Amino acid sequence: MFTRLPLSILAAILVLTLGQAASAQSRIKDIADFEGIRDNMLIGYGLVVGLDGTGDDLDAAVFTRxxxxxxxxxLGVNARNDDLDTENVAAVMVTANLPPFSRQGSRIDLNVSALGDATSLVGGTLLVTPLLGADGEVYAVAQGSLAVAGFKAVGAAAAISRGVATSARIANGAIVEREVGFELNQLTRVNVTLRNPDLTTAKRIADSINLRLNLPVARLVDPGTVEIQVPANYPGDTVALLTEIEQIPVQVDQIARVVIDESSGVIVMGDKVRVSQVAIAQGNLTIRIGEKLQVNQPNPFGAGETAIIPETDIEIDEDDDRRLATLPAGVTLQELVDGLNALGVGPRDMITILQAIKAAGALQAEIEVM
Structure with missing residues (x-):
């Protein structure tokens, strides 16, 4: 039965969770973002030193050299000669996210990744590295000791590795040098951007905001955007307005969708999935053929020769216990899963059945295969 499969526990949890969450409400801050309140991506190129012979090959990695x-x-050292040879240096790319409203002197975390043929960054130290924004300006400067979670050990006849030893992190490894200019309190209009655009959800957000403020200040622009006009009783205090708005609960509408990951056999179905009346049968003719070799040994001093006689054992499994099941029109997610489980359907077969139901036009949902 399907209940013997490890994924059945996950499926049951998903079904129960989605069923209970159908009528639940979410805060606006959990389903949408406000204009201007976002991270900014930074990138930089630097050198890591102090490696234990696991750095770049300077002859192969010209950029590192x-x-x-x-x-x-x-630094006043003349090192331009052919004898420069070290394996303790690696060229790296440094990335970071600059949080909104970060001020000069605050610190941010870094991700460091090897660029050349270095095999490990364990024990390395990142030298001063400027971090640039999309406009080419320096917004932070990074430096510090690397924390590497992965490792690799190699012997004469075996090797073992865990994680990725060529990637590392530096907690609070960069100091912000330039602020992103944005005056939130001076805005007269603010856009609320939905993380999952939906017409119904966007309309509910606009209606909820107008109801809370008792003013027609919010209007639906498109499925992903709600525009808010800052009312007159919030002059120069947009932050206070957004603080009140982000706490407003809204019931989120869902698209009827089935998401399938064929590589792992994971299936996630939304609560809105419905199935028209359809009959389902699952079962295959299975033939098993087993071969055994028997030895025919003659009696001592008797006539005859030793011979090997093959013995074949054939079994046929027609899955007679499987029956054609009918699912009535408009069944819910829970009923669909229960019906498929009753047939003893595993995750792999369930994927095929769902795709077949969709092809028959009986699945009232879209299927997204990852």
């Missing part, structure tokens, strides 16, 4: 020479020359 030139970067190392340039850094040493800026």
């Amino acid at each position: 030139e970067s190392l020479i340039g850094m040493l020359q800026r």
Whole structure:
């Protein structure tokens, strides 16, 4: 039965959770973002030193060699010769997210990834690295010791690895040097952007805001945007307005959708999924053939020769216990899963059945295959 499969527990939890959440409400802050309140992506190129012979090969990674020479020359060291050979340096790309309203002197976390043929960043230290925004300006400067979660151990006849040793993090590894100019309190209009655009949900957000403020200040622009006009009783205090709005509960509408991950056999179905009347049969003719070899040994001093005689055992399983099941029109998610489970359907077969139901026009939902 399907209940013996590990994924059945996950499916049951998803069914119960979705069923209970159908009538639940979410705060606006949990389903939407406000204009201007967002992260900004930063990127930089730097050098990691202090590696234990696991860095870049300077002959193969030319960019690492030139970067190392340039850094040493800026420090007054002439290293431009053919004898420069070290495996303790690696070129890396540094990425970070600059949170909204970050001020000068505040710190942010970093992600560091090897760029060349370094095999591990364990024990390394990132040298001063400027982090640039999309406009080419420097917004933060990074430096610090790397924290690597992965490792790799290699022996003469075996090797073991865990995680990725060429990626690392530096907690609070960068200092913000430039602020992103944005005066939220000076806005007279604010856009609320839905994370999952939907006409019904957007309309409910606009109606809920107007009801809470008792003013027609919110209007639906498109399925993903609700525009709010800052009312006269919030002059220069848009932050207070958004603080009140983000706490408003809204019932989120869902699209009838079935998401299938064929590689892992995971199936997630929304609460709005419905199935028209359809008959389902699941079962296959299975033939098993087993071969055994028997040895025919003659009696001592008797006539005859030793011979090997094959013995074949054939079994046929027609799945006679499987029956054609009929699902009535308009069944819910719970009824659909119960019906398929009653047939002893596993996750892989369930994927095929759902796609077949969709092809027959009986599944009132869209299927998204990952």
